[in-house]
Amino acid sequence: MGAYETQGFKLDNSGKRLVVDPICRIEGHLRVEVNLDKDNVIRNAVSTGTMWRGLEVILKGRDPRDAWAFTERICGVCTGTHALTSVRAVEDALSIKIPENANTIRNLMQLNLQVHDHLVHFYHLHALDWVDVVSALKADPKRTSELAQSISDWPLSSPGYFRDLQNRLKKFVESGQLGPFANAYWGNPAYKLPPEANLMAVAHYLEALDFQKEIVKIHTIFGGKNPHPNWLVGGVPCAINVNDVGAVGALNMERLNYVKSIIDRSKEFVEKVYIPDLLAIASFYKGWLYGGGLSSQAIMSYGDLPNKANDHSAANLMLPRGAIINGDLSKVHDVDIKDPEQIQEFVTHSWYKYADETKGLHPWDGVTEPNYHPEGPNFKGTRTRIENLDESAKYSWIKAPRWRGHAVEVGPLSRMVLGYVQGKQYPFIKDTIDAVLKKLDVPVTALFSTLGRTAARGIECLYCTDLQSAQFDKLMANIKAGDSSTANVEKWDPSTWPKEAKGAGFTEAPRGALGHWVKIKDGKIDNYQCVVPTTWNGSPRDGNGQIGAFEAALMNTPLAKADEPLEILRTLHSFDPCLACSTH
Amino acid sequence: MTETFYDVLRRQGISRRSFLKFCSLTATSLGLGSAYAPKIAHAMETKPRTPVIWLEGLECTCCSESFIRSAHPLTKDVVLSMLSLDYHVTLMAAAGHQAEKQLEEIKKKYKGNYILAVEGNPPLNEDGMYCIEGGRPFVEILKETAADAKAVIAWGACASWGCVQAAKPNPTRATPIDKVISGKPIVKVPGCPPIAEVMTGVVTYMLTFDRLPELDRQGRPKMFYGQRIHDKCYRRPHFDAGQFVEHWDDDAARKGYCLYKMGCKGPTTYNACSTVRWNDGVSFPIQSGHGCIGCSEDGFWDKGSFYDRVTDIKQFGIESNADKVGGTAAAVVGGAVVAHAAVSALARARNQTGIDVPKEGDK
Amino acid sequence: MFAQQDAFEAERTARLVKAIYVYEAPLRLWHWVNALAITVLAATGYLIANPFPTQPGEASDNFLMGYIRFAHFSAAYVFAVGFLGRIYWAFVGNTHARQIFILPVWDSNWWSEVFYELRWYLFMVKEPKKYVGHNPLAQLMMFLFFTIGAVYMICTGFALYGEGLGLGSWASNMFGWVIAAVGGNSQQVHSWHHMGLWVTTIFVIVHVYAAIREDIMSRQSLISTMISGWRMFKD
Numbered sequence A: 001m002g003a004y005e006t007q008g009f010k011l012d013n014s015g016k017r018l019v020v021d022p023i024c025r026i027e028g029h030l031r032v033e034v035n036l037d038k039d040n041v042i043r044n045a046v047s048t049g050t051m052w053r054g055l056e057v058i059l060k061g062r063d064p065r066d067a068w069a070f071t072e073r074i075c076g077v078c079t080g081t082h083a084l085t086s087v088r089a090v091e092d093a094l095s096i097k098i099p100e101n102a103n104t105i106r107n108l109m110q111l112n113l114q115v116h117d118h119l120v121h122f123y124h125l126h127a128l129d130w131v132d133v134v135s136a137l138k139a140d141p142k143r144t145s146e147l148a149q150s151i152s153d154w155p156l157s158s159p160g161y162f163r164d165l166q167n168r169l170k171k172f173v174e175s176g177q178l179g180p181f182a183n184a185y186w187g188n189p190a191y192k193l194p195p196e197a198n199l200m201a202v203a204h205y206l207e208a209l210d211f212q213k214e215i216v217k218i219h220t221i222f223g224g225k226n227p228h229p230n231w232l233v234g235g236v237p238c239a240i241n242v243n244d245v246g247a248v249g250a251l252n253m254e255r256l257n258y259v260k261s262i263i264d265r266s267k268e269f270v271e272k273v274y275i276p277d278l279l280a281i282a283s284f285y286k287g288w289l290y291g292g293g294l295s296s297q298a299i300m301s302y303g304d305l306p307n308k309a310n311d312h313s314a315a316n317l318m319l320p321r322g323a324i325i326n327g328d329l330s331k332v333h334d335v336d337i338k339d340p341e342q343i344q345e346f347v348t349h350s351w352y353k354y355a356d357e358t359k360g361l362h363p364w365d366g367v368t369e370p371n372y373h374p375e376g377p378n379f380k381g382t383r384t385r386i387e388n389l390d391e392s393a394k395y396s397w398i399k400a401p402r403w404r405g406h407a408v409e410v411g412p413l414s415r416m417v418l419g420y421v422q423g424k425q426y427p428f429i430k431d432t433i434d435a436v437l438k439k440l441d442v443p444v445t446a447l448f449s450t451l452g453r454t455a456a457r458g459i460e461c462l463y464c465t466d467l468q469s470a471q472f473d474k475l476m477a478n479i480k481a482g483d484s485s486t487a488n489v490e491k492w493d494p495s496t497w498p499k500e501a502k503g504a505g506f507t508e509a510p511r512g513a514l515g516h517w518v519k520i521k522d523g524k525i526d527n528y529q530c531v532v533p534t535t536w537n538g539s540p541r542d543g544n545g546q547i548g549a550f551e552a553a554l555m556n557t558p559l560a561k562a563d564e565p566l567e568i569l570r571t572l573h574s575f576d577p578c579l580a581c582s583t584h
Numbered sequence B: 001m002t003e004t005f006y007d008v009l010r011r012q013g014i015s016r017r018s019f020l021k022f023c024s025l026t027a028t029s030l031g032l033g034s035a036y037a038p039k040i041a042h043a044m045e046t047k048p049r050t051p052v053i054w055l056e057g058l059e060c061t062c063c064s065e066s067f068i069r070s071a072h073p074l075t076k077d078v079v080l081s082m083l084s085l086d087y088h089v090t091l092m093a094a095a096g097h098q099a100e101k102q103l104e105e106i107k108k109k110y111k112g113n114y115i116l117a118v119e120g121n122p123p124l125n126e127d128g129m130y131c132i133e134g135g136r137p138f139v140e141i142l143k144e145t146a147a148d149a150k151a152v153i154a155w156g157a158c159a160s161w162g163c164v165q166a167a168k169p170n171p172t173r174a175t176p177i178d179k180v181i182s183g184k185p186i187v188k189v190p191g192c193p194p195i196a197e198v199m200t201g202v203v204t205y206m207l208t209f210d211r212l213p214e215l216d217r218q219g220r221p222k223m224f225y226g227q228r229i230h231d232k233c234y235r236r237p238h239f240d241a242g243q244f245v246e247h248w249d250d251d252a253a254r255k256g257y258c259l260y261k262m263g264c265k266g267p268t269t270y271n272a273c274s275t276v277r278w279n280d281g282v283s284f285p286i287q288s289g290h291g292c293i294g295c296s297e298d299g300f301w302d303k304g305s306f307y308d309r310v311t312d313i314k315q316f317g318i319e320s321n322a323d324k325v326g327g328t329a330a331a332v333v334g335g336a337v338v339a340h341a342a343v344s345a346l347a348r349a350r351n352q353t354g355i356d357v358p359k360e361g362d363k
Numbered sequence C: 001m002f003a004q005q006d007a008f009e010a011e012r013t014a015r016l017v018k019a020i021y022v023y024e025a026p027l028r029l030w031h032w033v034n035a036l037a038i039t040v041l042a043a044t045g046y047l048i049a050n051p052f053p054t055q056p057g058e059a060s061d062n063f064l065m066g067y068i069r070f071a072h073f074s075a076a077y078v079f080a081v082g083f084l085g086r087i088y089w090a091f092v093g094n095t096h097a098r099q100i101f102i103l104p105v106w107d108s109n110w111w112s113e114v115f116y117e118l119r120w121y122l123f124m125v126k127e128p129k130k131y132v133g134h135n136p137l138a139q140l141m142m143f144l145f146f147t148i149g150a151v152y153m154i155c156t157g158f159a160l161y162g163e164g165l166g167l168g169s170w171a172s173n174m175f176g177w178v179i180a181a182v183g184g185n186s187q188q189v190h191s192w193h194h195m196g197l198w199v200t201t202i203f204v205i206v207h208v209y210a211a212i213r214e215d216i217m218s219r220q221s222l223i224s225t226m227i228s229g230w231r232m233f234k235d
């Protein structure tokens, strides 16, 4: 294809080709190839999903009431969001209305996922792109303590605490067995934090590892386990009983208090550890403004968290819905996942087969037929030994979804920007973003960057802890008002279903807009299609040569060292890629 | 300078005295007698932390996610002090060539001495290219890494049985790892995912006692998979009493009755959920009102709906359960018998006017 | 009118009867015990799979499911021990006692008689043949449905039972392989064991029907034979 321009990016694949595979600290299998110019600036980026399992094929012919369990296993990281999307799709198809409590409990579970996933992403999947673990050995524990206390009143911040931690770290490094920290990019000039900030971050890496297992207990209480809690078409499986004989066998006061305590602790951790760390780290990287990609021009969100049950209109959603295209922030477009004109998936550059590959398919009529074929004039290697892929041919297991023909970015940044521009409906989002920008002393446009994406995730996490408290109060108020219903079983029995039906369900998963489309025939699934956040962001090119969000974000980024892909990881990680999700 | 198990214990504040006590306890529990205690102590003082290579094939990463939820021991301590997690794509800092190099080095340096832990499984269709790592089929990496491993752990339903991607029609031919690895001891730790403390329990058992846990017929550690959910379920008294949830959110559900009629697979599922429970013992599926779906059992995806008590038998071509197939057959036979009886009576009435008369030619 | 006819019949019968001792006492006893056990197994088995509606009151005041399962397992022991006894009797009993275990499949004459019986049931021949033991078709059916069926139900049943007794129990040691053989998931064994309920039911329906029908139509005694041991030929 040579050099061409698309979406404001000049793609040029003539320079040195660099391959990064596996991309680590993500979910699943991702490969990236980039072309560097003589100054080590990325001038062409190619991202490839390298796994496929065929869930859409497997679901055919099965009981729609079981689909949540199958789709939940699309991903154990964003566990639960596919299940929720699935039960919504089936309920939509069968016109099932769920009880108010079920809606609130589902919201609590979804919020819980957001909080957990964002926190784990920040500390365990992303932090090491900004934090140099080895440099932490050089830190002065006393000054680390001062730094920590200056940004937060989190109690674990004494000099002794950091000294002990540093000693443990020293021992660990001296043992020569560096485990997951081995052979990485320590000392790379792209790391900018002083040793003290690094030590503090490493301490919080470990604290967050301890704490994240507490957060998920909300899933455990409502859904029985995490990862992969249980869901139910028509409501939630956990019954409420706060008064009666046998309450100990259901959601009772003790269980509800447990939920409440986790909500409070999560809020505290996010407020006192996550957000201060985020701001502290960001303040050292303010100048590193790469990685904006599509975010300033094309973003989309389906919206989520219906405040009232069964009302999926934008006005009732606590996470915003809408699309912005051509960078026009003044116009928020309506998004309708059932509109065949709006959402379509293409496979021109994906390893799938359509009868007519020049056309896209709306997911209700979607087709998933694998067709592995690495080829093209620039392809190097063999079928089972890929050296270089050729982006002019098929090159990924990810399909290419488009919204009214546009490649869009989805995820926390998209949601937060949509909330920001609709600040009246979402004052928390607007105010928090303003406060963060002010604190860092950067303009709104700074959001459209790698760091902006990372910051948006933190802001969203904070927002979600706030919503969790509010939803919990709502649940208690409703129980107090005498409503303890959690499931609608009117249409549980397949004999009550119409012969044919179709429905669509959506959520805002941690990584972005998620939709499932189902067609039911004679009580069985006739077609099932998922279009997933990382399908959008990790999308390969389409027939018009438009690039997806990953590829766009990598463009024009300089690497400090051509043989160390630190900046590539940094930007990719800012999306929190999930490849098991993307291809499913 | 490699840290030894002893160093690790010392670092955790364990005194030399209790270290030696630990060694003699270990010696006794291994059936070696106290004379062996000093030898064990010596080994522990000089032995580096056991390297673990953790590979991921076709999977959803919830086994890793579950692993990091361990409360006792804390995952932090497992990773920093008990073993050396030298390759784990979801957690490691390095990527690309640096990651590949790390894998090669560990394999070489600790040949025959590392534990291979596998999450997910290899697909075999399309020459394995439904799961590609470093440009080549995951199944190759798996086989190569297994070749020099000391022992293999199969995490979760994926590695143990195939799990969701192997559900019919298994488009990628996702295959449990014991079907592609040979000549190595394999410990299966099934579940979708397995319980965190069961995962760390199995690993620390192997490190502490330096041997494989005792396995059942299907290769699962007896200590965690020796009994069914049903055998230790706290709702069991309701089962025995005949007290069942009949519909979601009915009175029985609010009283915590048995979920058998809602399709609970506890009676056929071997796992530790009803005893160890999930996430530091907070709950488990049944305690939260949903039946067990049998997520640690082989092929649990293909046994009919999770909500059916009498599940489908696919061998009959159509999806149908024993009561449907058998009941229909019995009804047909019953009908046939009645018809046959009627015809017999008729034939008898017509031929013989109700009286047996010997005919000529009778034997 | 009936009275007159009965008297007529009785007279004829008395004139024509020939009797042979076929089923020895232990076999007859076994037959009825076995029939009872299977009836209990079928009824309780069905209820295990499809239990009665929920019982009111405290769990500790009820044990319905427990009793049903207890009845199933007790009948299962009777059934299994009886079957073992029946095998023993095949060695020490008379030649008819071996019939349901061994089919003379190599004997073409036997096969032609199977088909003859089949034709009799299809109303294609007017007269049945008479047999001292089982007629060949009955023998075939008993072998397939009962003998094989019993082994099958005992193997699958005790495999499930062994799960309750626990790993390492005698039942698990002896029959645990069954679960592995069907792919390792005991839900599958439940389904197959459950299928056996219907196979058994069908056998019983046909068997009882045939016994009564033949008793009436084939002019040889059947039911009373299983009671007294004597086969009576009416002509």
Ligand code: HEM
Pocket: B267, B309, B310, C038, C041, C042, C044, C045, C046, C048, C049, C069, C072, C073, C076, C077, C079, C080, C153, C154, C156, C157, C158, C160, C161, C162, C190, C191, C193, C194, C196, C197, C198, C200
């Ligand atoms: C003619 C013989 C038998 C019949 C018709 C029969 C029938 C049944 C049926 C229909 C079930 C329910 C299966 C399900 O859907 O889960 C069952 C369960 C069972 N049967 Fe039998 N069975 C027979 C013989 C046996 C024998 C010989 C044993 C040996 C101990 C046995 C042990 C069991 C056990 C352990 C269960 C499972 C009970 C539970 O899950 O609570 N059965 N049987």
Ligand code: HEM
Pocket: C027, C031, C034, C035, C036, C038, C039, C096, C097, C099, C100, C133, C134, C135, C138, C142, C146, C204, C207, C208, C211, C212, C222, C223, C224, C225, C226
């Ligand atoms: C659950 C119920 C029953 C089962 C499983 C059963 C099974 C059997 C078996 C296995 C035999 C062969 C005996 C042998 O040769 O060892 C037999 C014979 C026989 N059964 Fe049953 N039986 C059942 C019920 C009945 C009933 C209710 C009747 C009577 C109405 C009956 C009448 C007979 C007769 C007449 C024979 C002898 C057939 C012959 O002489 O060829 N059975 N039964």
Ligand code: NFV
Pocket: A027, A074, A075, A076, A077, A078, A081, A082, A509, A510, A511, A512, A514, A532, A533, A534, A535, A577, A578, A579, A580, A581, A582
């Ligand atoms: N992409 C993606 Fe997910 C998320 N968030 C799901 O829908 O991670 Ni596995």
Ligand code: SF4
Pocket: A073, A076, B059, B060, B061, B062, B063, B119, B120, B155, B156, B157, B158, B159, B163, B164, B191, B192, B193, B194
């Ligand atoms: S076994 Fe289940 S939980 Fe583990 S990776 Fe597979 S799908 Fe995920």
Ligand code: SF4
Pocket: B229, B230, B231, B233, B234, B235, B236, B237, B239, B257, B258, B259, B260, B264, B265, B266, B267, B286, B291, B292
């Ligand atoms: S809820 Fe499930 S595991 Fe518990 S007693 Fe009932 S059937 Fe058994």
Ligand code: F3S
Pocket: A225, B191, B192, B229, B269, B271, B273, B274, B284, B285, B286, B291, B292, B293, B294, B295, B296
């Ligand atoms: S569904 Fe799985 S988590 Fe436990 S209770 Fe059943 S084995």
Ligand SMILES: [Mg+2]
Pocket: A056, A399, A529, A530, A531, A532, A583, A584
């Ligand atoms: Mg899809």
